[in-house]
Amino acid sequence: MPKLPPKDYTESVMFPNQITLRPIGVVHSPYKERHGTPRQATLLQSAPANYQPAIAQIELFADRLPAIALKDLEGFERIWVISWLHLNDHWNPTVTPPRGPRIRRGTLATRAPHRPNPIGLSAPKLLKVDGLNLSVEGIDLLDQTPVLDIKPYVTYCDAFPLAHCGYVSELETKKEHEADIFGAAGHPGMR
DSSP: OOOOOOOOHHHHSOOOSOOOOOOSEEEEOSOOSSTTSOSSTTOOTTOOTTOOOOEEEEEEOTTTOOGGGGTTGGGOSBEEEEEEOTTOOOOOSEEOOSSSSSOOEEGGGSOOSOOSSOEEEEOOEEEEEETTEEEEESOOSOTTOEEEEEEEOOHHHHOOTTOOOHHHHHHHHHTOOOOOTTSGGGOTTOO
């Protein structure tokens, strides 16, 4: 059998100048405003001992996907929720992170929600799958946030615990834990 030359797929399609995304679902969260909403799904270092992460629901739309698309998801402890941070209509090329010294950092070197494309990435704990409804714990998204996609969190390819994290690792090494400008861990009632 003759060996076929490799196909050059990248040359066969034009680079897109615009991308259209349609939400596949919506977050039903107890958080109605930005202040008091956790900034990361697992940011609990400064949380009081009695703090309980919020429980939220992710409703997936039946007209966008069938329930069978969630088959086998319930066996995963965490999921990635890719969302559209719909309240963010502007961004700056630099921001001041809430932890550490008050130094402006490049937006793409931070987890700031104001971005050129306001895509959110969250890894809440998956509690239950019921048809097209997911119950999650530790959500860091506002109520009515559009959901673009759901993916399982897989430790062998999603976790790199020994990876150096730039200035964030340096803050941890130096123990430069200045007060968080949003309050203790950015959680409600912890100011």
